Amino acid sequence: MQSQSDKIFLKKLGLRIRAIRTEKKLSQLDVGVAMDNYAEQVGRIERGLLDVRLSTLNKIAKALDITLAELLDF
Numbered sequence: 001m002q003s004q005s006d007k008i009f010l011k012k013l014g015l016r017i018r019a020i021r022t023e024k025k026l027s028q029l030d031v032g033v034a035m036d037n038y039a040e041q042v043g044r045i046e047r048g049l050l051d052v053r054l055s056t057l058n059k060i061a062k063a064l065d066i067t068l069a070e071l072l073d074f
Contacts, residue, residue: 002051011048016074018046020064034063 002010021031021042028039028046035042037059044050045060052060061071 006051007048010051012074013052013072014046014048016071017042017060017064020066020071021046024064026064031060031063035059 021028028042032039032042035056041050042060045052045056057071058068061068064071
């Protein structure tokens with residue numbers, strides 16, 4: 001079971017991913033395809049519903065054409 005602080009972190013992370021994705025005018029499908037995943041999965045990550053692995057975060061950063069450090073700068 002996730003702690004409250006974990007839930008808050010995942011929600012902030014998801015909001016950060018969504019903000020960057022929309023700023024770059026990419027759809028969830030665009031990001032999903034670039035990271036060899038599904039748009040639905042990207043949506044769940046953006047809503048803070050999934051506790052993602054570091055390797056998945058790295059794929060998301062690459063799909064968004066940013067560094068992992070930039071992705072986590074929130």
